[in-house]
Amino acid sequence: MTGTFIAGYGAELVRRTLQHVAMVTVATVLATIIGVVLGISVSGHERAARWVIGAASVLFTIPSLALFALLVVALAPIGQGTGNVPAVTALTLYSILPVVRNTWVALRQVDPSMVQVAEGMGMTPRQTLLRVKLPLSLPIIMAGIRHAAVMDVGMATIATLIGGGGLGYFVFEGIARADRSMVLAGTLVISLLGLAVNAGLLGAENRLAPGRHHRRGARS
Amino acid sequence: MIELDAVTKRYGDKTAVDRLTVTIPDRAVTILLGPSGCGKTTTLKMINRLIEPTGGDIRIDGHSIATMDPIALRRSIGYVIQETGLFPHYTVEANIGVVPRLLGWDSKRIRARTDELLELVNLKAAEYRGRYPNELSGGERQRVGVARALAADPAILLMDEPFGAIDPINRRSLQDFFLRLQSDLRRTVVFVTHDIGEAVKLGDNIAIMRDGHLVQMDTTHELLEHPADAFVTQLLGATRSSEQVLLSRAARYVDTAFVVMSTEQLRGAGGIGDAPLVVLKDGDTIRGYLEQGQDIACDDPVDAVCTFETVSGNATLLEVVRTLLASGRKRAIVVDRDGAVLGTLSVPMIVHIMEGVLQ
Numbered sequence: 001m002t003g004t005f006i007a008g009y010g011a012e013l014v015r016r017t018l019q020h021v022a023m024v025t026v027a028t029v030l031a032t033i034i035g036v037v038l039g040i041s042v043s044g045h046e047r048a049a050r051w052v053i054g055a056a057s058v059l060f061t062i063p064s065l066a067l068f069a070l071l072v073v074a075l076a077p078i079g080q081g082t083g084n085v086p087a088v089t090a091l092t093l094y095s096i097l098p099v100v101r102n103t104w105v106a107l108r109q110v111d112p113s114m115v116q117v118a119e120g121m122g123m124t125p126r127q128t129l130l131r132v133k134l135p136l137s138l139p140i141i142m143a144g145i146r147h148a149a150v151m152d153v154g155m156a157t158i159a160t161l162i163g164g165g166g167l168g169y170f171v172f173e174g175i176a177r178a179d180r181s182m183v184l185a186g187t188l189v190i191s192l193l194g195l196a197v198n199a200g201l202l203g204a205e206n207r208l209a210p211g212r213h214h215r216r217g218a219r220s
Numbered sequence: 221m222i223e224l225d226a227v228t229k230r231y232g233d234k235t236a237v238d239r240l241t242v243t244i245p246d247r248a249v250t251i252l253l254g255p256s257g258c259g260k261t262t263t264l265k266m267i268n269r270l271i272e273p274t275g276g277d278i279r280i281d282g283h284s285i286a287t288m289d290p291i292a293l294r295r296s297i298g299y300v301i302q303e304t305g306l307f308p309h310y311t312v313e314a315n316i317g318v319v320p321r322l323l324g325w326d327s328k329r330i331r332a333r334t335d336e337l338l339e340l341v342n343l344k345a346a347e348y349r350g351r352y353p354n355e356l357s358g359g360e361r362q363r364v365g366v367a368r369a370l371a372a373d374p375a376i377l378l379m380d381e382p383f384g385a386i387d388p389i390n391r392r393s394l395q396d397f398f399l400r401l402q403s404d405l406r407r408t409v410v411f412v413t414h415d416i417g418e419a420v421k422l423g424d425n426i427a428i429m430r431d432g433h434l435v436q437m438d439t440t441h442e443l444l445e446h447p448a449d450a451f452v453t454q455l456l457g458a459t460r461s462s463e464q465v466l467l468s469r470a471a472r473y474v475d476t477a478f479v480v481m482s483t484e485q486l487r488g489a490g491g492i493g494d495a496p497l498v499v500l501k502d503g504d505t506i507r508g509y510l511e512q513g514q515d516i517a518c519d520d521p522v523d524a525v526c527t528f529e530t531v532s533g534n535a536t537l538l539e540v541v542r543t544l545l546a547s548g549r550k551r552a553i554v555v556d557r558d559g560a561v562l563g564t565l566s567v568p569m570i571v572h573i574m575e576g577v578l579q
Contacts, residue, residue, distance in 0.1 A: 117305045120270055120378075121319050121368075122295030135309045 031095030039103025087164030102144025298369030474563025
């Protein structure tokens with residue numbers, strides 16, 4: 001059965017896997033940029049932070065199918081009602097919350113004495129941010145990005161419903177045709193993709209961690 | 221010279237520092253001493269403008285710091301805080317290079333300076349340069365912290381309880397290290413502590429603060445001899461003069477009845493002869509001491525030397541007693557900043573000194 005499936009759908013599977021990965025990548029990168037910039041700009045402004053994170057949370061609570069549908073309607077006037085654009089937009093919107101929330105939390109948990117010593121040695125606010133606060137926040141920010149990316153892998157499945165492509169095709173087509181192996185193949189690849197993204201980003205996180213062994217709590 | 225002129229810091233209706241006027245002399249260690257909440261750290265942070273005063277003026281060499289660019293001011297002043305001060309994501313070299321990099325030095329010059337400073341604080345450059353702070357002991361971290369503060373060769377060092385979070389034995393050796401360093405470098409140091417023993421040991425001058433006020437500012441010697449009021453006396457740890465004498469520096473009370481001999485001389489003499497006490501010292505290394513009346517049973521008198529503790533002449537008698545009691549050794553050999561022997565002290569001698577004060 002596996003043999004016939006690969007023979008029939010092999011090329012399609014590869015093509016759609018690449019599509020899936022492309023959507024997730026673009027959405028995660030966009031969300032990272034938007035989320036980190038937002039997180040930095042609201043850090044230190046308690047009120048603004050609550051608004052921004054509140055707004056991102058509201059976006060997060062919209063059911064994914066509904067958000068895709070809403071974007072189809074919203075983007076139709078500029079001729080982008082179906083396909084990649086609404087799919088990536090939806091994924092990006094969802095991913096902003098974990099990134100912005102983690103960035104904000106991470107910047108708040110930086111040891112105040114680190115910030116003070118940075119300022120005391122004559123760093124400008126910008127240097128303090130780039131050389132001390134952000135590097136020390138990196139593990140938590142990276143965890144937020146990882147959370148967003150893994151979530152996107154799953155959510156990108158519905159992109160196929162609005163013509164966005166990706167591995168969701170196998171799942172939904174499989175259901176329509178009552179083809180169990182199609183559903184199974186799609187689900188399996190999506191799951192493996194999720195695991196791979198998680199492992200890859202975890203590896204990156206560990207490599208970027210400030211200080212050798214720092215995150216294993218060796219700091220005493 | 222750093223002049224604080226009626227400096228005041230208010231937070232709402234709380235006054236942290238109240239019209240503080242102090243002149244901090246150049247090339248000496250001035251201690252800001254007082255109980256927690258007395259405004260000493262706030263005062264320190266006003267000198268590098270981490271905190272802006274509500275009133276009054278601070279001048280460095282006659283120039284009001286309020287007119288200076290705070291960033292440039294801070295880069296020209298060394299700053300050391302408790303052991304958390306090193307950046308955990310930077311190597312030792314990167315930590316030491318922070319201010320030089322801010323000042324735009326090239327990497328070759330920074331490397332050379334880092335190695336020079338690591339040497340200065342007794343850490344092997346090749347071994348330590350690439351380590352991260354979590355790979356260092358508490359004492360090593362603090363040495364790197366001091367090296368970092370010295371990186372751009374500042375005339376002024378601000379130190380905020382730098383040895384506060386370190387265990388007593390390491391703190392003692394860091395203090396000794398700091399004294400040696402300062403006798404070479406002669407920087408203008410403002411040093412915050414709440415530890416009276418540390419203040420006496422390290423300070424050329426001590427400014428005692430309470431509730432944001434200056435209570436007394438004097439040389440350490442003057443302050444111990446003539447405390448201004450009951451608060452100072454109490455802060456000095458004792459209301460009775462017999463206990464207060466424990467805060468005197470060891471150098472003042474050492475037993476100077478001793479002779480220094482080298483191994484060769486001792487062997488040549490075949491014993492210590494009439495000398496009350498012989499300190500055995502070869503070159504810069506003190507090997508031990510021999511006392512009159514001590515049983516020298518072995519053939520070689522060198523085998524009979526007693527083990528000892530070395531303490532700085534600046535250390536308080538209290539520190540000497542603590543060190544001896546902790547190690548179980550009988551005598552401490554007191555040395556000056558260059559390692560020359562000033563004399564010896566034992567616990568019974570210190571008790572005797574206290575009794576002498578009582579009479």
